[in-house]
Amino acid sequence: MATATVVDRIKEHVGKPQKAVTATVEAGHLKRFAEAIGDPNPRWLREAPPTFLVALAPTSYHLDAAEEYGKGWLNGGNRFEYVEPVKVGDTIAATTLVKDVYEKTGSSGGLLFIIFETEYKNQHGRVVARLRGTAIRR
Amino acid sequence: MQLKAGEEIPELVKHPTTRQLVQYAGSSGDFYEIHYDQDFARSVGLPGVILHGLLKAAYLGQLLTDWLGDEGQLKSFEVSYRGTDVPGKPYRCRGKITRVEGSTAELEVWGEDEGGNRTTIGTASVELS
Numbered sequence: 001m002a003t004a005t006v007v008d009r010i011k012e013h014v015g016k017p018q019k020a021v022t023a024t025v026e027a028g029h030l031k032r033f034a035e036a037i038g039d040p041n042p043r044w045l046r047e048a049p050p051t052f053l054v055a056l057a058p059t060s061y062h063l064d065a066a067e068e069y070g071k072g073w074l075n076g077g078n079r080f081e082y083v084e085p086v087k088v089g090d091t092i093a094a095t096t097l098v099k100d101v102y103e104k105t106g107s108s109g110g111l112l113f114i115i116f117e118t119e120y121k122n123q124h125g126r127v128v129a130r131l132r133g134t135a136i137r138r
Numbered sequence: 139m140q141l142k143a144g145e146e147i148p149e150l151v152k153h154p155t156t157r158q159l160v161q162y163a164g165s166s167g168d169f170y171e172i173h174y175d176q177d178f179a180r181s182v183g184l185p186g187v188i189l190h191g192l193l194k195a196a197y198l199g200q201l202l203t204d205w206l207g208d209e210g211q212l213k214s215f216e217v218s219y220r221g222t223d224v225p226g227k228p229y230r231c232r233g234k235i236t237r238v239e240g241s242t243a244e245l246e247v248w249g250e251d252e253g254g255n256r257t258t259i260g261t262a263s264v265e266l267s
Contacts, residue, residue, distance in 0.1 A: 029165065036161035037196040038152060041203065050199030050212055051192055055166035072182035073170060075191035077218035077260075082211070 009065040010101040010114065020093040021057040027088050029056070048086040053120050053129055054078075057094035069112045069137045076113065076134030084128050091123040099132070112137040139209045139266060141238045147205040147245070150231040152197045154189055159225055162193045184222065191219040194229065194258045198247050201231040202262055210266040213242070221257030228252060233262070241266045 025048060033055055034044040041049075048056070086092065100115040118131040159173045168190055171178035179187045195217045202212055223229060233247040242265050249258035 032161070033165040036158060036165040037193060037200065038154075038158060039196070039200045039203075041200070043203075049196065050203065050215055051196045054192055055168075058167045072172065075219055077216070078192065078195055079214070079216040081214045085211075 006065050006069045006112065007101055007103050010063055010098065013063060013098045014101060015097060015099075017095050017097045018059065020095045021059050022091060022093045023057045024091045025052075025056060025086060025088050030088060046088050050080060050082075051078075053080075053086065053092065053094070054131065057092055057120070059094050059096035059116075059118055063098070063114070066112060066114060066135075066137050070110065072138065074136040074138060076136045078134075079132040081130040082128075083130075084122075084126065086120075086122070086128050090128075092128065093121045095119050095121075106138075109138070141235055141243045141266070143235050143238050145235050147201070147233045147235070149233075150197065150201040150204060152229045152231065154193070154223070154225045154227075154229055156187060156225045159187060159189065159193070162190055166190070166192065168192070186224060188222040188224055189229070191217075191258075194219065194223065194249050195260075197229060197231050198233075198249060198258065198260060198262075201233055201247060202245070202264070205233070206264060208267075210264050213263045213265050215260065215262045217247075217258055217260035219258055221251070221255060223249075223251055223257050236261075 033052055096116055096118040099117050102113050104111045114135045116133050120129045122128050163169055163173055173187055173190055176186050230250040233245050235243055236246050237244040245262045247260045247262055248256045251257050
């Protein structure tokens with residue numbers, strides 16, 4: 001069955017960190033992001049709001065093999081853990097790995113779940129935040 | 139700030155628009171077409187363009203940081219997307235303190251659509267300064 005091979009192919013990536021994505025927190029980007037989410041708090045002119053790191057350094061867990069499964073992507077959920085604040089001028093390196101992949105059968109057919117984890121480190125090499133996410137293909 | 143389990147925090151009502159979805163796509167780099175292309179969204183079985191899950195997470199993040207102000211820090215924050223939401227409808231963000239221990243507290247947070255359905259649910263942990 002074709003779908004079984006998709007799961008098997010993604011399984012080969014489990015636990016292997018992808019190449020780090022590095023980006024510097026720019027004041028203009030923070031401002032545009034705060035405007036997009038409609039949060040006027042002046043604190044976000046110098047500090048990253050809670051979900052900003054995903055926008056700063058989008059990491060790819062959209063593995064090519066998964067695109068062969070179903071019709072589209074859904075975001076199942078996100079978990080953020082904050083270690084220290086991220087400020088304008090910080091350079092953040094994001095490293096993502098696939099933690100798990102599995103298939104479930106729902107009422108409207110098959111669902112493919114990909115659990116990924118991202119670790120964010122600043123220019124001093126300290127972990128500033130972690131993200132866990134569930135990407136669903138259906 | 140005195141915290142008590144069972145207390146609700148001040149709610150936040152957001153009014154997402156299609157313009158905001160495009161702004162969010164641009165500033166987040168998430169260019170998945172279900173958030174700005176009506177025909178594409180319908181072709182994958184959606185009623186039309188829908189809100190980014192992470193935009194709803196950002197709303198709930200604002201609910202928490204507005205409430206905390208400079209009196210505390212968010213330590214962790216988890217959301218689960220249970221339903222889709224469309225622009226042009228109000229999105230009501232709410233939260234309730236579930237546990238208080240020393241200077242830390244845990245909360246239940248959720249986002250409601252117009253019909254009161256909890257389309258995003260989650261939890262948060264905060265530390266008061």
